[in-house]
Amino acid sequence: MKNIKFNEMNISNEIKRAIEEKGYEEATSIQTRTIEPILNGLDLLGLAQTGTGKTAAFAIPIIERVDKEDYSIQTIILCPTRELVLQTCEEIATLIKYKEGIRIAAIYGGQQIEKQIFLLKKKPQIIVGTPGRIMDHLRRRTIRLNNIKTIVLDEADEMLNMGFREDLDVILKDANVDRQTILFSATMSKDIKSIAKTYQNNPVFIEVEHKAINMPKIKQYYIEINESKKIELLDRIVSSLDTKLGLVFCNTKKRVDDLTTALQLRGYSVLALHGALRQSARDSVLKKFRTNKLQLLVATDVAARGIDVNDIEVVFNYDVPIDNEYYIHRIGRTGRAGKEGISITFITSREYGRLKHIEKYTNTKIEKFVIPSVDHVISTKINKLLSGALSSNISEYTKYVEDFLEQNDDITISDIAYYLIDTQMGNINKEEIDTINSNDVRMFINFGKMDKINKSKLENIIIENASITKKDITNIELFDKFSFFNIPLELSEEVLKNLNNAVYNNRKIALEISTGRPSKKTYQNKNNDRSFGSRRNRTHKDNDKRKKLPKIDIKNNVDMI
Incomplete structure (x- = not known):
């Protein structure tokens, strides 16, 4: 459908x-x-x-x-x-x-x-x-x-x-x-x-069926980064990879427009593609992208359909896609025609669970991307600039350079090269970009107080079934029927593998990553949910009659916690 x-x-x-x-x-x-x-x-x-x-x-x-x-x-x-x-x-x-x-x-x-x-x-x-x-x-x-x-x-x-x-x-x-x-x-x-x-x-x-993807030519990465650092990170990676043709995905039209403007201010040849564009404008943008007149294209998922370009080197998920299927469509824009491609997904701390769902949905391991250093970015830009000079026909300017050097004995050809490089480099942010400070993952386990579990027992269950120490387990919260705890991100895969389907008190352990990352504040009230006495046994009768609810417009306040 x-x-x-x-x-x-x-x-x-x-x-x-x-x-x-x-x-x-x-x-x-x-x-x-x-x-x-x-x-x-x-x-x-x-x-x-x-x-x-x-x-x-x-x-x-x-x-x-x-x-x-x-x-x-x-x-x-x-x-x-x-x-x-x-x-x-x-x-x-x-x-x-x-x-x-x-x-x-x-x-x-x-x-x-x-x-x-x-x-x-x-x-x-x-x-x-x-x-x-x-x-x-x-x-x-x-x-x-x-x-x-x-x-x-x-x-x-x-x-x-x-x-x-x-x-x-x-x-x-x-x-x-x-x-x-x-x-x-x-x-x-x-x-x-x-x-x-x-x-x-x-x-x-x-x-809704999901399909495992088979895209061996695409190297899939993620970076966990604060929202405020995303634009600087994108700029740095594009420069480091010396990206000639890249596609950047955002979830909304406003995000596309805002990011496009920010990239243009940084000197990139970039345009936006989303549903608000007229067909003539859309055709013009796509033509420029196909003919390599743009370095980057920023697009929404729907607008990007129909893009058939074989030379896209890297796909950036600036926003985590709202639909797992969109992830497949996005990264499939690179790695075409037998060429290798790269996809990089930016996630915030709260979106780590979404990343795990995408991995499960696609049956794919998404590796962590190493953020390039400032030195690497500068080195890449200088090499690109010097390579361009070597491949250009500069003989017609030789006389002018030689005359200048004769008139200025204290200046060398190296001085000229350094000056020209400096003028071409533009403004580079010399600060290193840090990833999210918290490297913990919030875990859910299907055991709680009603299983006669306390914090010490829960720690022992985890330690006995996984190769971690007590100090790796933090922020334990016990509820009646389940519990939460934190472990370091790098240990999560091993803990999930070893604990899932292990048995405690003749009951299988179910462990998974919580959909939300841990916050600094824990629950203030630990009085959790208990069932109460039985009620009359009343099941849902077979009844095809459904009441249509009237839609009456009256003014009232929207109330939400």
């Missing part, structure tokens, strides 16, 4: 305006196939990896279905971790920017429950939360599910791995039986099938 543009979708102008401001033009595969059935009130089972754009895939139709005149909770979105809860809320907040009267709240463990009770009194229609904390509110009767119209289980397989099956059963049984149930998972396990069979009504099944 061909991906469609957002402006062609049957969604409100307010949503289209918000999406346009984010700079996105075309829906991803999961968004193209998911938005319409959810808009129509159908249950949906989506098999999709992280990084496919699935949050917007369910958020857009859910927002459109909200009855702004109804102040009860209409949608609950369940996520496995605090990080994903906050990311989902942030995504929804940007989408409802021009939708007045819609309120959302984030409900997760580790935050004072009194603050969440206060926010719930403001009557949010959409709640995003972790299963355990939702259960806590159900026990306190601060959340009721009798009027729920939609429940979303995002990354359901992760919630099961973290031991939330009983909580999910209670929540789904307790909710309004005439609701819409949407489930997303990266894998199709027996438990996922069981949940779908028990709680969904003839769900639409959508699977």
Whole structure:
């Protein structure tokens, strides 16, 4: 199925305006196939990896279905971790920017429950939360599910791995039986099938397949760098590699324009390519790029489609692509016609988890790139300048140089060369560029307090199964059913390999890199999520009748944690 543009979708102008401001033009595969059935009130089972754009895939139709005149909770979105809860809320907040009267709240463990009770009194229609904390509110009767119209289980397989099956059963049984149930998972396990069979009504099944890439001619690298240092880093690498033809990808039109302007101010021959350009301007830009009249082209993913140039030496992912499939399309622009190519992805500290998802999706190891030193950049520029002089026909100027030297005995030919080199070098930032100071990775493990684990025991489990020392394990946080800890980045691959599927107390260990990198502040409240007593057994009835929610425009405040 061909991906469609957002402006062609049957969604409100307010949503289209918000999406346009984010700079996105075309829906991803999961968004193209998911938005319409959810808009129509159908249950949906989506098999999709992280990084496919699935949050917007369910958020857009859910927002459109909200009855702004109804102040009860209409949608609950369940996520496995605090990080994903906050990311989902942030995504929804940007989408409802021009939708007045819609309120959302984030409900997760580790935050004072009194603050969440206060926010719930403001009557949010959409709640995003972790299963355990939702259960806590159900026990306190601060959340009721009798009027729920939609429940979303995002990354359901992760919630099961973290031991939330009983909580999910209670929540789904307790909710309004005439609701819409949407489930997303990266894998199709027996438990996922069981949940779908028990709680969904003839769900639409959508699977986004991913392909392992076979691009041996492309050397794939990443650099972890602060956002503020990206432009300086790009400048340095382009100079160091002596790039003659490079392609730079950004996620939005605004980012493309801003970066293009910054590179032009640094003296590069560079133009922008995105969906806002008229066809004549687009054709002109592409012609210049194909004929090597540009050194760099900065583009969005959609605009870059159709670029067929065999001489692109390097592809820069200035922004991490929003869709894993985009990564494949991007780097495939280099290494063509039997030539070797390089791809370099810039990531910030919070995007390390995204990089790991891309590696898993493409079944490819992306190596760390060594940032070139100032000396290397200067040496490359001087060699290029001198090589150009040797290949040029300068005999017609010999007489003038000789006359000048005769008139100035204290000046040598070397002095002239040094001066000319200095004038041609331009301004070079002599400061070295540092990568992110923190080299730690945040890890998630499926053991917690309910497994009678304390910090010392958790350290012993890790040390006994991986070749690391106690001092390598930091910032341990224990919750009832899972825990987090930090380890050095260079040890992460070995720890993942050795600990995953190891056994403790007759139970397999599940270890993975947390989607968010560790922050300096830890949770202030460690009272995490516990399930409560059984509720009446109420499963989802087979019922094809779906209620259409009226769209009534009233003014109200958007409320978000």
